Amino acid sequence: MAQGYDFAAIEEKWQKRWEEGKVFQVERDETKKKYYVLEMFPYPSGDPHMGHVKNYVIGDVVARYFIRQGYNVLHPMGFDAFGLPAENAAIQHGIHPAIWTHEKIERMREVLKRLGISYDWRREVITCEPEYYRFTQWFFLQFYKAGLAYKKEGPVNWCPSCATVLANEQVVDGACERCGTPVVRRKLSQWYFRITKYAEDLLKDMELLGSWPERVLTMQRNWIGRSEGAYIDFLLPDLGKTITVFTTRPDTVFGVTFFLLAPEHPLVDELVRGTPYEAQVQEFRERIARKSEIERVSDLSEKEGMSIGKEVVNPLNGERVPIWIADYVLLEYGTGAVMAVPAHDERDWQFAKKYGLPIRQVIAPPEGTPEGCYTGPGIMVNSGPFSGLPSEEGKEKIIAFLEEKGLGKRAVSYRLRDWLISRQRYWGAPIPIVYCDRCGEVPVPEEDLPVLLPPNVDFLPTGPSPLARCEEFVRTTCPRCKGPARRETDTMDTFVCSSWYYLRYCSPWAKDKPFEPEDIDYWMPVDQYIGGVEHAILHLLYARFFTKVLHDLGLVKFREPFVNLFAQGMVTKDGAKMSKSKGNTVSPRDIIEQFGADTVRVFILFAGPPELDMEWSDRGVEGAFRFLNRVWRIAQEILELSPKDGVPFGEEEYRKVERRIHQTIFRVNTDITEKFHFNTAISAMMELLNDFTDYLRFLGEKGAHPREKELLLFGMRTLVSLLNPIAPHITEELWELLGEKGYLSVAPWPTYDPEKLQESVVEIVVQVNGKVRGKVVVPRGMREEEVLRKALEDERIRQWLNGKPVKKHIYVPDKLVNLVV
Known part of the structure; x- marks a missing residue:
């Protein structure tokens, strides 16, 4: 076994093996229980940043965990490629939006692959490609036929800088959410989706949402009003x-x-x-x-x-x-x-x-x-x-x-108003409507889709849509009377594209329809959706509305697209959200080059509860790197333990390590599935590694009896297995070096022995200012600081603390902890 931890070689090796072995490619399989994990797909308007890394690594841990639990896991990725973010960036750099967008997609795809994210890349969707926006236009026509898409004149929010209208939801504190320019009111003829028809359903069906943050539901209730x-x-x-x-x-x-x-x-x-x-x-x-x-x-x-x-x-x-x-x-x-x-x-x-x-x-x-x-x-x-x-x-x-x-x-x-979807910009899906002097407003026939976005257009925003200046696009033939007609020159809000992308992942190869019904019936709804809370009353509300319309049109059998929602916090540096304008960004590519993808993953997940904002720390990255090197070194020491004759000794120490192994499995299971508290899961694994170190020191230079070595090998295999969703590359390598066959990424998840766990569990009474306020169940002999942490994490106890700081605590081992506030 090599002495050093060569992360670059290991990561390249396993990424290649996963791809060649098609490890993360999945098909519909009625004999297996499915699990659909999805992170909100990114705008490819700039280089990937640590906020992206946090979002996608969280999703990857969940996906990998459920794969290991035997589920048929759908975990896809794509790019929200139309809209103002990409177009404004392209204009700023003097590049055509299509060229800019595809360059940024390439960069983001490279980082995601280097992070070892378990995507089925065959299912990738890019919303600016004709094979995708053809169906965005098809959905518009279905809404139009159902009376849910209409055009009217009225006052709208106008961003002078972006030179386009904005939906009410895209105005933040009186300014454009994208560029910060104060918004003014104009009177224009615009296209709308009749979301108000579904206001009551959007409220009522919140009971169908399994695990959504209450703050997101509250924001939606208030917006619907x-x-x-x-x-x-x-x-x-x-x-x-x-x-x-x-x-x-x-x-x-x-x-x-x-x-x-x-x-x-x-x-x-x-x-x-x-x-x-x-x-x-x-x-x-x-x-x-x-x-x-x-x-x-x-x-x-x-x-x-x-x-x-x-x-x-x-x-x-x-x-x-x-x-x-x-x-x-x-x-x-x-x-x-x-x-x-x-x-x-x-x-x-x-x-x-x-x-x-x-x-x-x-x-x-x-x-x-x-x-x-x-x-x-x-x-x-x-x-x-x-x-x-x-x-x-x-x-x-x-x-x-x-x-x-x-x-x-x-x-x-x-309070909810209809969704204004018209945009006077170039980089978007053209609205499939033509205007004829004889026939009036005429929808483009479905068989004539997509209405292609012309590539050679002066796309600089001036007020009217840039498409209005493109004669070859504007001039067309009326589908009804075959006389001369004019195309609609507004494009659709990019949120229309992102309101159905999760459906396309189920059947991205479907040619004549947006998805195959049997695929949708199997994979949907999304079991776990992951993304930022900033989308609470934009994307999330629109996607819910879209799904309800498709249900009423008989296209899907479910009324809500996302059963569970996890809203992750931002990555900050120097106390502020990372942004180029503040000069505080950190390149994932640079950190991967210096420390490896697994280090980036461990740091992101260990920095704190993922629902909270996390502060970037160079020292934290170095600490994560040291932890992985230590895992590598301890595994090597266990493998190289010299045999010892005679009988094993130190039964108490043996039992302590054995208990800790089963406790760690129990804790990691709980932390991943119930709380998404990957930081405490990693902490549990660090404690187990400490126990291995102590046990190796206890055994000393005399060597280990086969029974003792087997316990350590079992413990290291368990640790490597538990760490795998978090740091997949190093653990695949160690799994192989520990003599195991096949991919660890698809191996069964470790199970704990309830009897061994039961021996070590105690119920500790928690008091606040001397009064009993609850109890926590912890492993016997748990360290004092860990018992205190468990007590402070308990929701019932936190209610009694009411946000007050704990001045001191009194701890009676395995019996009681009293919090003084």
Whole structure:
């Protein structure tokens, strides 16, 4: 056995063997239980970074673990290659997006292969390839036929720098999520997907999600924003028509002292046409258009508005109240109209105070007189026949009255808006629609797909889509009348591409359909999805919506695409997220060259719980490298143990090592499957390695009896086997050197002996400030610091600590630990 750990030679050797042996290639096999592991595929807009490494190594450990458990594991990879990230990078470097994208894909693929990730590379999908976006366009046509894709004119979020519209979800704090430029509002004709039709299903079906972080579910619930209330019709006497508002507080309707319309509301034009207010309204609109939607609705920004000299009639008390337009009322939310109740709504209160409008209290708090605006429940006052009712009861009575008199009805409203998918950019899937003067809007026939993205286009963004400047693309023939027609020149949001890619992995070789039904029935849904929490209300919401549409169209049998979701933390350096602009990036390629892929993997996983952000540490990398060298050295020492005659000695030491081996199997199983706490799994293996070192020192220079050597060989095989999903290359090499046959990557996972484990397990009482708050089960004789760690990790104990620091602890071995806070 070679003395040194030659990581470069070992890693190259095993990567070649895995590829030649087709170790990670899988097929549908009805006789085996499947497990689909998927990490969110990357944007190939730049070089791979450590954030990518963390995501894909976590997924690889899970995939390798379930392979070893006997599952038929699907673990694919591809590239989210269309969209703004790649196009902006290409423009910045003066390279065509196709060339830039494929160069970056090549670099990322190289790093992933060098990391030893267990992908079935035959299944790779690249969303900018015609064989993929043909079906992105096919799905658009299915949505179009079902009435779920439509075009309309309306105000949109416009990024002046990227020169394209953005969906609401792509605006962060009033700025473009990609470039940070403040977003403005424009009125354009755009394509939408009718996601609002599925708002209730998106909420209801959360119960089907097995293990999703609660913060992700909360973010989606808040974004969907379900509200129960009522529609109320207010009369516009000057126009002889009604205008409807939605309110969650019908109990406050008697407190309406003014009425608000969105500046963009079409009724405003009717109301001010030919009046002195017309020019003022136009100037106000132009000023408000320069504000982002976030600015307009923010609680921190000062509200702006103006009277338009008209009135509405409150249907409950017949009062006439003035109509104003206000910046914080948006046309796309609710009905674009608001009944203003300043005594019981904070924004209405601020507006009324600023402009000297009346404030009338109609809800009295349970105790005392309210100071300022009171938004809670109470007793209805100044509310005609409803005065004296508790406000919750009053809501029901008023809704019943409205329905009885035909003045309104019970309703549910959502914050969620339809998904705007049009982009005025080149690098995206063309929308398969043509426009004919005779036939109007015509979908491209399915047999004519894909509508190819022309390669020779001036793709610099100027406002209108670059495709509009390409005559050979624009000019076409109407599929219906065969006369001249024009193609749609907007491309699709890249999130359309990523809303179905997980389905394509199941049948990437299907030629005439996006996937084979029998493959989807076997592999889907994804059992474990892994990616960043930043996609909670973009990709994850869109993919859920997409799946529900496909279910309703009869294309899939499931309603949710991802059963379990794990959201990993970021990799930071110098306290900030790694980025080129900050100059704090670390190249995975450089670290692999210096220390090896297994070292990178061990460091990434040992740095802390993977759901938390981790700080890059050069010392941590060196520590991981030393650990692997130590594994290599101890394995060598065990193999080279000289035989000893006579009987074995030190039965207690023997039993201690034997127990530790079985405890380690138990701990690693638990840490990988229940918590994804790979750091504590590695810690358990380090402790086992320490025990091997102690035992070798105990045996000394006298050598080892065959029974003792066999225990150490069994222990080292176990350690190597457990370490394999985390550091696959060195462990494959050691497995072979330890005399085992075949690939360790597909060998059965170690099992522990419950009886041996049972002997060493104790129940320790955990107290907080002297009071019993729970118990933890640990191996007998566990080190004090490990018992303390177990106690602090226990959810029940953490609730009693309530975030307070532990000042000290008292430990009675194998019996009790008392935490003093």
